[in-house]
Amino acid sequence: MNNGHPDGPLCAFAPLPNLPVNLIGLADCNNFFCSCERVFRPDLRSRPVVVLSNNDGCVVARSNESKALGIKMGDVYYQVRDVLEREGVAVFSSNYTLYGDMSRRVMSLLSKYAPRIDIYSIDEAFLDFTGMGTPEEILEYARRMARHVSQGTGIPISVGIAATKTLAKIASKFAKKYPAYQSVCMIDTDEKRLKALQLFDIADVWGVGRRYVKRLNAAGVNTAYDFTLKPSDWVMRNFTVVGLRTWKELRGESCISTEELPRKKSICTSRSFPDSGINRLGDLEEAVANFASQCARKLREQRTACQALTVFAYTSRFRPDLPQDYIYANCHLPTATACLTEIVGAAVEAIRRNWKSEAYRYKKAGVIAWNICRDDSIQLSLFDPRDREKMFNLQRAIDVVNLRNGHNAVRAAVQGYSKTWHLKTEHLSRQFTTNMGQIIEITT
């Protein structure tokens, strides 16, 4: 293939010779959060449903009926509340405990269908179908998989299959949109690929966000097909290697790896505060201490430790009438750690050091742990005054106690109990699948 200056579509898209044909599947749960809520509320099966973000801030998931009513992703709840009420939409606060557990069930069923599965997000996974049969066989196989997941969990899924991840994403959107595909759409020939790209808006391509769309439209690119006609050096110049990867993937050249996801490189816990935010140092310390404690727990869960922390807090940009401020504090730890007391201590110290005054109302704050390494290969420091082994044992004892008695049964004092900064969740469903006390009841 000449590098980026196609003479014409057919020539440009001739399949590469002598390369094995990959077939990558993308299984995507339909309207995942809404579907999770519906599993336990069959009365909602044909009623519109929406799920709200933390603090009941905005709409983050919509059932098809809600989409048809014109409810948009990201709509601000208080601005659409009247419409939702008028139309009889069932409204839920985010119930991540429930969604996480349902996700595990879906993924566990999917993993029975492919030798390699790459869980990309809470509701999506890539499956490697390469070499598992003829395209027709794989199509049938994937349809069986989709039926199995839907029967086994109550969550409907759509599957796209193609030579690259980006094309598989496109295929899955077709599968979701047109019932005739019976939940699975496969792009296995160049002819189908060209047709799909011509029908596909560039704005909906994986890896193309709002900023890119603006620039692409200005350059006359409106469909995914238009983009593939641009020369590669133009793509490189304007959209860096990131855009070039997408360009190649659309042309059928796989370059987004299907390797297993590595351990996380950063771990973040952050929240918005209800109402207009908090302005007392004590409250902010308490919130930051709890975020830090959660980061430490996530680090230990994946058996890692971190050597740097960032603590941030900022005021609401939607309130220009209030004074604006942004606290951003980095701190490095002498030795990598996942120990509650150390991480909470460092985070609280950082926020104290950067505190300005009660004139600011902080709307959101968070803690990011980074410089992460495995906990079995921590580089020790010669000048470390602490007894590492003792701290490690203490942490393990705390974890054991908390496992039996709940997350924060043993906590740092500064984590407190005041909860002035806690989330608003006025429409929370129960923890049907993870809490014996909230298990579903059948009444006759």
Next chain:
DNA sequence: TCTGGGGTCCTAGGACCC
């Protein structure tokens, strides 16, 4: 009154070294 949370990757530019 009320506007989410948790990630990754890439690049530009400054600091620093030889």
Next chain:
DNA sequence: TCTGGGGTCCTAGGACCC
């Protein structure tokens, strides 16, 4: 008085994803 150039590392910021 004259004051280089190339490499590497780190960080902030911008873009993207769900």
